[in-house]
Every structure is written in C-alpha cells, then in structure tokens.
Amino acid sequence: MARQDERAPATWNKHLSALRSFAAYAIRNEWITADPARHLERRKITQCGDQAVPRARLEALFTDDRNALRERVLWRLLYEGASPHKVKTHIQWIMNRSFPWSRPGAVC
Incomplete structure (x- = not known):
C-alpha cells in the first residue's frame, strides 16, 4: 500500500477495506496467521464546501x-x-x- 500514499482518503479507505476483507478471508482459511493491515489506519475524509450547481x-x-x-x-x-x-x-x-x-x- 506504499504507492497509495498520494491517493485521496476515500480511495485509501476503500483499498484498505478490501485488503482487510481479504485478510479476514485468508485467516479463516488458514492461509495466513496475521492481518497484514493491522497497523494501517483509515484516513479522515475532509468535507469540501458546497458543490451545488447554481x-x-x-x-x-x-x-x-x-x-x-x-x-x-x-x-x-x-x-x-x-x-x-x-x-x-x-x-x-x-x-x-x-x-x-x-x-x-x-x-x-
């Protein structure tokens, strides 16, 4: 996920969620023993101003x-x-x- 450093927070969170979901599946099937995303944190999404079209x-x-x-x-x-x-x-x-x-x- 190192190349994800420049991505928007929503994109980061989406990819992190997918990684965690797959890791949970892999742990249930005993393919891996630990969650590789356990030290990664979700990023805060900042709200933009009003985006309404005039x-x-x-x-x-x-x-x-x-x-x-x-x-x-x-x-x-x-x-x-x-x-x-x-x-x-x-x-x-x-x-x-x-x-x-x-x-x-x-x-x-």
Missing part, C-alpha cells in the same frame, strides 16, 4: 436548444426529482408501456 447555470442547461429535448427533459427530471431511484423507476415505466409504436411490427 440555479442559473442549470436553467441555461435545461433551456439550451443545442441539446435534444429528450436529454433536457431527462436532466430536469434527475435534478428536480433529486432521487435517481425515482427517475429510474419512471423511465422503466415509460419504456415498458405498450405504446402503439413500441409494438413489434408497428409502422410509425
């Missing part, structure tokens, strides 16, 4: 005619829904609907 910039994105209407509507749904799960569910519902143009052999 509303004016979002409105410009949502109303920019250079992007297709479909993408602009999707972006607005993702933003205003504030829940990727809800948006995913709505999109799946739309895709699974039996519209005349979505039936096999339909001519549009």
